[in-house]
Amino acid sequence: MSQPNPDLFDQENCALLAAQAVYNIEAGAADTYRTALGELISCYDQLLRQTRRLVRRSDRQEFEMNQLNHRLADLANELEYRATHDSLSGALNRAAVIERAQHFLARSDMAMIVLDIDHFKQVNDSFGHPVGDTIICGVVDCLQRTLQTPGEIGRVGGEEFTVILPQQNYLQAQQIAEHMRAAIAERDFALPDASRITASFGVSWMPAGADFGTAYSEADEAMYEAKRSGRNRVIRADQLLRA
Ligand SMILES: Nc1nc2c(ncn2[C@@H]2O[C@H](COP(=O)(O)OP(=O)(O)OP(=O)(O)O)[C@@H](O)[C@H]2O)c(=O)[nH]1
Numbered sequence: 703m704s705q706p707n708p709d710l711f712d713q714e715n716c717a718l719l720a721a722q723a724v725y726n727i728e729a730g731a732a733d734t735y736r737t738a739l740g741e742l743i744s745c746y747d748q749l750l751r752q753t754r755r756l757v758r759r760s761d762r763q764e765f766e767m768n769q770l771n772h773r774l775a776d777l778a779n780e781l782e783y784r785a786t787h788d789s790l791s792g793a794l795n796r797a798a799v800i801e802r803a804q805h806f807l808a809r810s811d812m813a814m815i816v817l818d819i820d821h822f823k824q825v826n827d828s829f830g831h832p833v834g835d836t837i838i839c840g841v842v843d844c845l846q847r848t849l850q851t852p853g854e855i856g857r858v859g860g861e862e863f864t865v866i867l868p869q870q871n872y873l874q875a876q877q878i879a880e881h882m883r884a885a886i887a888e889r890d891f892a893l894p895d896a897s898r899i900t901a902s903f904g905v906s907w908m909p910a911g912a913d914f915g916t917a918y919s920e921a922d923e924a925m926y927e928a929k930r931s932g933r934n935r936v937i938r939a940d941q942l943l944r945a
Contacts, residue, residue, distance in 0.1 A: 710754075710757060711750050711753065711754065714746070714750055715750065717746075718743065718746055718747060718750065721739060721742065721743050721746075722743055724739070725739050725740060725743060785798075786798035786801075788856075788857040790835060790838060790839065790857075791838050791839050791841075791842040791857050792839075792842065793842045793845075793855045793856050793857040793863065794854055794855065794856035794857070795856065795857065796856065796857075796858045796859070798856065799854065799856030799858055799864050799866065800914050802854050802856075802866060803854075803866045803914045803917065803918075804913075804914050806866060806868040807908060807910060807911065807912055807913065807914065807917070808910070808911070809868075809910060810868050810869050810910050811868075811869060811871075811907065811908060811909045811910050812866060812867060812868050812869070812870075812907075812908055812910075812912075812917065813866075813867040813870045813871070813872065813874070813875030813905060813906065813907045813908075814864060814865070814866050814867070814875075814905070814906045814907075814908070814917045814918065814920075814921045815864065815865040815866075815867070815875060815878065815879045815882070815903055815904070815905050815921060816858075816862065816863070816864050816903070816904045816905075816906075816918065816921040816922050816924070816925045817862070817863050817864075817865075817879070817882070817883075817901045817902065817903045817904075817925060818861060818862045818863075818901060818902055818925055818929070819837065819838075819841060819861040819899060819900075819901050820899070820900045820901055820902055820929070820933040820934060821933075822834065822837070822860075822861040825837055825893070825899070828895075829893060829894060833893070833894075834861075836891070837891055837899055838857070838861060840889060840891050840899070841863065841886055841899070841901065842855065842857065842863070844882065844885040844886045844889055845863065845865060845882055845885075847885065848878070848881045848882045848885045849865065849878065849882075851867065851870060851874075851878070852867075852868060852869075853865055853866055853867040853868070853870075853878075854866045864918070864921075865878070865879075865882070870907075871907065872905065872907045872938060872940060875905050875907060876905050876936060876938055879903045879905050879936040880936050882901075882903070883900075883901060883903055883934065883935070883936055886899060886900060886901050887899075887900050887934060900933060900934035901934070902925055902928035902929045902933045902934065902935060903924075903925060903928055903935070903936040903937070904920075904921040904922060904923065904924030904925030904926070904927070904928055904936075904937055904938075904939065905921055905924060905936060905937070905938045905939065906918075906920035906921035906924065906938075906939040907939070907940070908920075920939035921939060923939065923942060924937040924938060924939040924941070924942055925937070927942055
């Protein structure tokens, strides 16, 4: 049960009641005294009632203002989410990936994985664009489930994704990419012909202070080498440089 609101004017109300009692009892007092007291009582009574009404109105407006502030904060969060995320898969969008990667690289070393779904055009052509869309969401789900360390997953192009991994060395990033590759290859995407989906991966590693463009182009080049050499595999950029 809710508590009744405390009367802010309890003291004034008591004074008013006492004055009213005096006014009623002292019937024989001088007329001027009684008239003045009567006016005082009436004005004071009206003042109390109006002030109570104003306090109630102000409480209501404060409540409404708080509700509007909450709604505004929710909308700001929603706007921020929409500005930074891909609406189909929920992964970060390209601009947000660049921004976060630059943020990490300004502070620490960072590994980057670039992956691209294999023969995706064929999936779209065979089963239609909506089925292709479910594959994109399924691939992002595989990446999210596999990523156990701090990092960010982004969709940087149609069927191309990026995973940024702060403070992970080449070997750790390669192992994460391998787990992701296996998770996609093993997942049943429920395609009508029961075929499997695979993706090709490239991995780069940059020391603190490097730029996003270099990290991305090295990982992208390694990913294309993974495509050229048969798809459904992980290639590290430093393996290309040595070859
Ligand atoms: N369903 C769907 N398809 C998309 C989306 N964005 C891009 N695509 C498709 O992705 C396909 C990319 O095809 P390609 O670049 O030829 O590459 P691929 O068929 O995956 O072949 P490889 O990369 O060489 O293995 C095209 O058919 C695009 O229409 C999307 O948001 N949804």
